[in-house]
Amino acid sequence: MNAKIDLSQTYLKTKRLILRPWQEDDVEDFYEYARVEGVGEMAGWLHHQNIEESQMILKTFIEERKTLAIVYQENNKVIGSIGLEYCHDDLDSSFDNLKGREIGYVLNKDYWGKGIMSEAVACVIDYCFKELQFDFLCCGYFLENSRSKRVNEKMGFTFYKNVIHRTRYGVDKKTVLNVLYNNSE
Numbered sequence: 001m002n003a004k005i006d007l008s009q010t011y012l013k014t015k016r017l018i019l020r021p022w023q024e025d026d027v028e029d030f031y032e033y034a035r036v037e038g039v040g041e042m043a044g045w046l047h048h049q050n051i052e053e054s055q056m057i058l059k060t061f062i063e064e065r066k067t068l069a070i071v072y073q074e075n076n077k078v079i080g081s082i083g084l085e086y087c088h089d090d091l092d093s094s095f096d097n098l099k100g101r102e103i104g105y106v107l108n109k110d111y112w113g114k115g116i117m118s119e120a121v122a123c124v125i126d127y128c129f130k131e132l133q134f135d136f137l138c139c140g141y142f143l144e145n146s147r148s149k150r151v152n153e154k155m156g157f158t159f160y161k162n163v164i165h166r167t168r169y170g171v172d173k174k175t176v177l178n179v180l181y182n183n184s185e
Contacts, residue, residue, distance in 0.1 A: 007067070
């Protein structure tokens, strides 16, 4: 179910974005959006309290090689991240022999409502299905996160089930888990 991946050499480009591996010198841009209350919380983590916290997490991104920086080409600024996490434990045994991952993302609040995340997610879906030969992707969002719900809908994800997800800050939240199958075969 959880396909092996290494995104450390992955560079993807869209009309407005470059998706690339994180670099240590991205820390200022990362902290700029990660410190804003409400941004991380919509993705299941608390906003960052200081740049040292962002540095520590950035180091993890680089080491784990499963998360890409989203760079806005117009200003060459890192404005978010998109990653391929291990799939939810809530998937049933029908997924055991399928190759896939859970897609997760976060975006600088200044760039919300501009279709940027849909553009990034579409690019990663295309890469996962065509290059990595994934059978499926899953994506979850908290019930109150209407923006992430809209991205899921625009990308063609379909409802799988409602679950309770424990956030990284220990709060149980109602979550919608969706699935997108690779139909290109």
